[in-house]
Amino acid sequence: MKYLxxxxxxxxxxxxxxxxxxxxxxxxxxxxxxxYSLSKIIMFLxxxxxxxxQNIIAQSDITPDxxxxxxxxxxxxxxxxxxxxxxxxxxxRIIDIPYPITRLDYTSFxxxxxxxxxxxLSSVPGLFLQSRYGNHxxxxxxxxxxxxxxxGIRGVRxxxxxxxxxEPDGQTRIEAIDFNSIGSIEIAKGNLSSLYTxxxxxxxxFINDIDFKNSFAVQFNQFGSFGLRxxxxxxxVRTNNYRILATYSxxxxxxxxxxxxxxxxxxxxxxxxxxxxxxxxxxxxxFADGIIKLPGSLTKNxxxxxxxxADQRAIDRDLKRISTKGRLGIRxxxxxxxxxxxxxxxxxxxxxxxxxxxxxxxxxxxRNGLGVRARYSNTSNLFGHVNExxxxxxxxxxxxxxxxxxxxxxxxxxxxxxxxxEKIYSNGYYISNNFALIExxxxxxxxxxxxQIVFNLREETLPSRTDKRSFKAFVPKIALNYKLTxxxxxxxxxxYSFDSPAKNELESFDPALLYNPELxxxxxxxxxxxxxxxxxxxxxxxxxxxxxxxxxxxxxxxDEVVPYEIYNEVYFxxxxxxxxxxxxxxxxxxxxxxxxxxxxxxxxxxxxxxxSALALEIDSTGNIIEKEEDYSGNIVPSVPKNxxxxxxxxxxxxxxxxxxxxxxxxxxxSGLWVNDANSDKTNGYQLLNSVLGVDMKFGKLxxxxxxxxxxxxxxxxVGFTNTNSAEHRYYEAGEPRNYFATxxxxxxx
Numbered sequence: 001m002k003y004l005x006x007x008x009x010x011x012x013x014x015x016x017x018x019x020x021x022x023x024x025x026x027x028x029x030x031x032x033x034x035x036y037s038l039s040k041i042i043m044f045l046x047x048x049x050x051x052x053x054q055n056i057i058a059q060s061d062i063t064p065d066x067x068x069x070x071x072x073x074x075x076x077x078x079x080x081x082x083x084x085x086x087x088x089x090x091x092x093r094i095i096d097i098p099y100p101i102t103r104l105d106y107t108s109f110x111x112x113x114x115x116x117x118x119x120x121l122s123s124v125p126g127l128f129l130q131s132r133y134g135n136h137x138x139x140x141x142x143x144x145x146x147x148x149x150x151x152g153i154r155g156v157r158x159x160x161x162x163x164x165x166x167e168p169d170g171q172t173r174i175e176a177i178d179f180n181s182i183g184s185i186e187i188a189k190g191n192l193s194s195l196y197t198x199x200x201x202x203x204x205x206f207i208n209d210i211d212f213k214n215s216f217a218v219q220f221n222q223f224g225s226f227g228l229r230x231x232x233x234x235x236x237v238r239t240n241n242y243r244i245l246a247t248y249s250x251x252x253x254x255x256x257x258x259x260x261x262x263x264x265x266x267x268x269x270x271x272x273x274x275x276x277x278x279x280x281x282x283x284x285x286x287f288a289d290g291i292i293k294l295p296g297s298l299t300k301n302x303x304x305x306x307x308x309x310a311d312q313r314a315i316d317r318d319l320k321r322i323s324t325k326g327r328l329g330i331r332x333x334x335x336x337x338x339x340x341x342x343x344x345x346x347x348x349x350x351x352x353x354x355x356x357x358x359x360x361x362x363x364x365x366x367r368n369g370l371g372v373r374a375r376y377s378n379t380s381n382l383f384g385h386v387n388e389x390x391x392x393x394x395x396x397x398x399x400x401x402x403x404x405x406x407x408x409x410x411x412x413x414x415x416x417x418x419x420x421x422e423k424i425y426s427n428g429y430y431i432s433n434n435f436a437l438i439e440x441x442x443x444x445x446x447x448x449x450x451x452q453i454v455f456n457l458r459e460e461t462l463p464s465r466t467d468k469r470s471f472k473a474f475v476p477k478i479a480l481n482y483k484l485t486x487x488x489x490x491x492x493x494x495x496y497s498f499d500s501p502a503k504n505e506l507e508s509f510d511p512a513l514l515y516n517p518e519l520x521x522x523x524x525x526x527x528x529x530x531x532x533x534x535x536x537x538x539x540x541x542x543x544x545x546x547x548x549x550x551x552x553x554x555x556x557x558x559d560e561v562v563p564y565e566i567y568n569e570v571y572f573x574x575x576x577x578x579x580x581x582x583x584x585x586x587x588x589x590x591x592x593x594x595x596x597x598x599x600x601x602x603x604x605x606x607x608x609x610x611x612s613a614l615a616l617e618i619d620s621t622g623n624i625i626e627k628e629e630d631y632s633g634n635i636v637p638s639v640p641k642n643x644x645x646x647x648x649x650x651x652x653x654x655x656x657x658x659x660x661x662x663x664x665x666x667x668x669x670s671g672l673w674v675n676d677a678n679s680d681k682t683n684g685y686q687l688l689n690s691v692l693g694v695d696m697k698f699g700k701l702x703x704x705x706x707x708x709x710x711x712x713x714x715x716x717x718v719g720f721t722n723t724n725s726a727e728h729r730y731y732e733a734g735e736p737r738n739y740f741a742t743x744x745x746x747x748x749x
Contacts, residue, residue: 088432088445089195090343090377090390098445098481098491100126100530100551100584102187106209111661111693111706113740114179115228115253121204122645122667125549125586125600126189132720132732133260133292138174139720142189143553144580144606145201145499147638148723150563150570155499157192157199160206161270161284163329163349164371168396168426169453169502170198175323176288180220180234181247181268183209189584190553191526193497194447194477197394197428200497200524208284210245210270212236215749218702224740227254227261242273256735257295258310259319264290279334284349287326294319297722297729300680307716307733318410322356341380347373351398361417362407369398388434396426400503419461420514424503425454445479445493453500457514467514469506471521473498488533497524501561505572520559520574528553530584541592548587555580562613562676564724575676577609578636594652600645606636611676624726629677637673638721640684644668661693661706674721674730682731685717693742702746711737 094101102124113119117138118129128147130139141147145155153172158165166172184207192199215237222230232249251264271283296311296319313319329349336342351369356362375392402420406413430449437444452472459465477495484490499522508516530551537544557578563570583603590596611631619625635641647665654660670684693706711734719734 088390088434088447089375089392089430090388090432095483095487095489095533096443096481097188098443098479098489098493099192100189100528100532100549102189102549102586104185104187106183109179110695110704111663111691111708111742113222113224113708113710113742115222115224115230115740117174117177120179120185121187122665123586123598123600123647124187125645126551126584126602127187128602128640128643128669130720133255133262133294140204141639142201143555143582144604144636144639147636148563150722151504154502154561155198155201157196157203158206159203160286160327161208161282161329162205162331163284163327163347163373164197164394164396166198167502168197168369168398168424169455169500171502171504173323175264175290176266176268176286176325176327177206178247178249178266178268180230180232180249181208181245181266182206183211189551190493190528191477191495191497191524191555193475193499193524194449194495195430195432196449197426197451197453198499200499200522200526208245208247208268208270209234209236210243210272212238212243212245214238216746217749218744218746220742220744222740222742225738226256227252228738228740229253241275242271244272245270251290255293255295256738257308257733259293259315260295260310262290262292264288264292266290278336278340279332282329282331282333284329284331285327289324291320291322294321295732297720297725298731298733299728300731303718303731303733307731308736311729316409317358317360317407319358320356320410324354325352327351341378343375343377345373345375347371349373358407358410360407362405362412364403364405364412365400366402367398367400369396371396382435385436385439387436388432390430390432392430394426394428394430398424398426400424416461418459421458421460422503423454423456425452425456427452441483443481445481446476447479447495448474448476450474451498451500455503455506455515459514465514469501469515469517471498471500473521473523485533487536488531490529490531492527492529494525494527497526498522499524499561501572504570505561505563507571509571516572518574519561519572522561522574523558525556526553527555544590544593546587546589549584550586551584553580553582553584562724564726573613575608575611575613575631577611578606579609580604580606580636582606594650596649596651598645598647598649600643602643604639604641604643606639608632608634608636608676613676631676631678634676634678635673637675637678638723640670640672642668642670642684657697659695661691661695663691665689665691669717672718672721675724680728680730682718682721685715685734686713687715687717688712700748702744702748704744704746705742707739707741709737709739711735713737 088097094103109120116131118131121127121129126142128141132138137151139146139149140153140156142156146153154170158172158174160177165174186205189202192203196203217235219233229252230249232247234247237244247268249266253262255261267287269285272280274280294314296314298311302309327349329347331347333345349371353367355365372395375390377390379388400422403416404418405416428449428451432447434443434445454470455468457467475496475498477493479491479493481489481491501519501521506515506519508514528551532549535546559574560578561572562575563572582605585601587599588596608631613629613631614626645667647663649663651659651661667687671681673681689710690712691706691708696703714737717734718731720732722730722732
């Protein structure tokens with residue numbers, strides 16, 4: 001192969017990149033977090049692009065099969081040829097999708113703590129993760145979408161086995177996600193609203209581990225600081241006709257803050273059967289039940305005095321969430337036609353959700369749902385070129401009953417204060433067409449989606465009243481993907497997104513109203529340009545492979561939905577115009593055999609172009625002060641300008657039965673503004689983490705041992721910002737130095 005005759009090119013380019021990075025202009029803020037110059041980052045992008053172009057001719061003989069054969073034992077080398085669902089709602093290779101896509105397999109995080117989503121996804125460029133209370137009320141932000149959600153996940157569509165965990169209004173909690181059951185995670189970043197409801201930031205799909213080769217059973221145990229204890233069992237049965245996965249996890253945690261205990265039981269089950277070579281039937285079930293106590297947010301003075309204390313009102317009110325939720329889904333998939341070029345998939349599912357919430361009042365919420373997802377795809381020739389056509393729909397109906405009582409030190413009062421019955425409908429229909437403009441080289445993707453979301457609310461206590469709000473829109477998107485080689489592509493896209501307010505965002509500050517009549521949907525115009533690919537040099541001692549991605553994006557947002565807080569209750573309003581520009585860089589480099597370096601960096605330049613709003617503050621006597629403020633030109637809060645992750649990992653096969661593993665990682669986050677007024681800013685922080693593990697196989701018996709230390713330097717930092725608090729309660733501490741140890745015992749049948 002021509003490429004193998006020039007093993008020095010990759011090394012020269014890599015050396016140039018290292019030299020360039022070493023020369024990047026940086027400054028240090030109060031906590032010495034690195035701040036990169038945007039112009040130099042663009043230069044780095046140009047170098048990466050040039051290096052790819054230098055290798056185009058040299059790499060022309062390499063095919064995906066060549067890569068898999070030459071590095072068959074390396075999971076990273078296989079990733080480029082993996083299939084995904086989240087990118088275009090069809091199974092396609094990452095390289096063929098004109099969006100930045102990341103897929104993580106269980107092998108990439110099997111030694112890690114896996115308590116919260118940031119333990120697993122921190123290495124993904126473009127993501128900013130803040131776990132408020134363990135894995136609950138986690139904030140997942142992509143390009144700023146979801147960054148200001150003070151409760152749950154917004155702006156990013158969350159799926160579990162390709163079924164929405166997100167509510168029909170876009171609100172999401174992920175209590176049912178159990179990383180001991182997850183086999184892979186697919187992250188599609190950028191505007192996906194033309195394919196999914198309320199997904200201007202992207203889609204994250206957690207996939208249960210159903211693709212196992214042999215029947216097995218694993219008993220897993222994890223212990224750690226602050227009373228962490230996670231135990232459970234995972235079993236899989238495989239025959240010629242079916243596969244069954246069942247996982248049970250029991251999770252207990254005392255928490256690192258006062259009034260922050262939690263306890264959970266989670267069951268996940270997947271049954272898959274094939275009644276023919278071309279058709280499958282899946283049954284997908286989960287059940288989660290637990291309680292978490294909430295310490296609340298602190299003022300700056302309280303945080304500086306003791307960052308791990310609780311808001312005294314949280315203790316007095318016994319702020320907590322008691323949750324019971326479950327889901328049963330059935331999916332049928334079949335391929336048909338002479339060339340099996342047609343595919344039909346139908347998914348139906350039902351959900352049950354029961355919540356108890358304590359704040360100023362005691363709330364009981366019963367919320368059930370029925371959903372249907374259908375998709376038809378056809379691959380054929382059009383004008384002599386390959387054409388992939390998809391049409392589909394998503395329908396979800398969710399009635400809810402909410403009861404309000406007095407909160408008496410965390411207990412429900414006897415007298416009901418208010419009873420609300422609400423029905424939320426979500427209907428969406430999408431179309432997608434991917435056409436090969438130049439066969440096997442250049443592809444044009446056109447997508448569009450029509451969504452209608454309807455809220456109906458009826459109050460059954462006095463004063464009896466009703467209210468209704470409806471939001472609907474059609475959003476298109478166009479994308480181009482050009483393959484420089486089989487394993488390197490450049491892409492660009494332009495599209496619109498429509499993000500309706502969630503149910504909790506529609507709650508009105510005015511007690512005379514049920515819904516806020518002034519809150520409008522958030523609309524976005526998004527443009528992005530990127531490159532991604534894989535460079536392989538299997539005969540070289542150094543730098544055998546390089547996986548990389550780089551994306552530039554520019555977003556213009558009208559009527560951005562922004563939170564503000566009064567008396568510990570969160571309400572929402574619209575900002576007029578916002579501009580978001582940024583860069584996402586990511587790479588994985590095999591430095592030498594078994595030694596890998598992972599790099600992820602996100603630069604975010606987000607500003608309000610025009611934004612005037614009524615500012616609400618509470619004075620020392622408890623009265624609300626109203627004043628008109630102009631926030632035009634201010635920086636969007638709760639988003640770091642610089643987000644850097646690096647890790648060095650070493651996995652060494654001692655022999656055919658024992659593998660040793662070590663990983664050291666670094667994360668640097670610049671300071672965050674805490675409100676729209678930009679009146680205060682958190683300090684930046686740097687976290688150092690380490691993991692050691694060993695995976696031992698004795699015949700059919702498998703024992704995995706691992707342990708680690710997170711936040712090695714025991715840095716005190718703000719791990720979650722409670723945006724726009726009228727009482728200036730912006731601050732919630734991140735986890736101090738903590739330890740964990742894992743013992744998994746498995747047996748293959």
